[in-house]
Amino acid sequence: MKLALLALGSYLLGSIPFAYIFARLFKGVDIRRVGSGNVGTVNVFKSVGIIPGALTGIADFGKGMLAVMLARFSSCDMPSAALLAVLCAMIGHNWPIWLSFEGGGGLATFGGGLIMLSASSALLLLGLWGASYAFTRHKYLSSVFTCFSIPVCLGIYEGSWTYFIFGFSMGLTLAFKQILAWIRYGRAQVGEVS
Numbered sequence: 001m002k003l004a005l006l007a008l009g010s011y012l013l014g015s016i017p018f019a020y021i022f023a024r025l026f027k028g029v030d031i032r033r034v035g036s037g038n039v040g041t042v043n044v045f046k047s048v049g050i051i052p053g054a055l056t057g058i059a060d061f062g063k064g065m066l067a068v069m070l071a072r073f074s075s076c077d078m079p080s081a082a083l084l085a086v087l088c089a090m091i092g093h094n095w096p097i098w099l100s101f102e103g104g105g106g107l108a109t110f111g112g113g114l115i116m117l118s119a120s121s122a123l124l125l126l127g128l129w130g131a132s133y134a135f136t137r138h139k140y141l142s143s144v145f146t147c148f149s150i151p152v153c154l155g156i157y158e159g160s161w162t163y164f165i166f167g168f169s170m171g172l173t174l175a176f177k178q179i180l181a182w183i184r185y186g187r188a189q190v191g192e193v194s
Contacts, residue, residue, distance in 0.1 A: 003081065006074050010067045010085040014092025014109055017099050018059035019044045022052040032102055038181065039096075040104030057108055063089050064112025083166035086113030090173050105177040107143075110170060121157045125150065140182035147175035 019039045023031035027048045031039055035047035041060060045053030067089035071082040086109075093109045095101040114122040128149050132142040150171035155164025 002074055002076050003078070003084065006071055006076055006081060006085055007088045009070055009074075010088035011092040012097075013066060013070065014063050014089030014094075015096035015098055015103075016059075016063065016092075017096050017103065018063075019056045019104060020099060022056050022059075023048045026052040032099070036181070036184065038104055039099065039102060041108055060093065060104070060108035061112035063093060064109040064114070065116050066112075067109075068113055068116035079160075080162050080166065082113075082117055083162065086110065086117065087166060087169055087173070089113065090170060094173060094177055105181065106174055110174060118154065118158060118163075121153050124153050124157065128153070140178055143178045144175050144182070147171045147178060150174070 017039055019031050019041065023029050023034075023044055029048065031037075031043055031047065035043045037043070041053055041057040044056045064086055067085040068082045071085040074081065090106040090109050090113075092103075094103045094106045096103045111122060114125070125146055129142055129146040132145045133139065136142055148171055151164050151167035154167035155161065157163075
């Protein structure tokens, strides 16, 4: 029962659409209808401004951190509780109930949770993304590669099948959104050319 409540609470926490809120407050726009249409930090930066973009990034990052804290204060002693909380917060961010399930990509929320769970793994994944981007010069390809590296990094670095399984679920959640964004970007490029 505690785990079910933790999962629900983390999902609802992740569902708070800070990108939508700050875009409305600062510019009076629906972030889903401007720029890339993504309900996330980068779109707020590009379409609304630096300050609301920074606030969105901090708030979305904070959702992941708060999910871990929620797990720790919920008396769920299972090691998987915090991982479940982060995963549910990411799902909430990506598919928020308040916005008809139109959300962001979940990277900031994942990052906030991972910093709390395994800062060294977070740095390793950031380094992997940087190396991949330096080699490919392709944002989406680098992101998808890094997403699929998450279970390996977490499983090996933490020496735990629990981390591997949750890492796989988190990586899949992130990769799905990154691939959708990559497809949208490709269509936009084709539209500009034609």
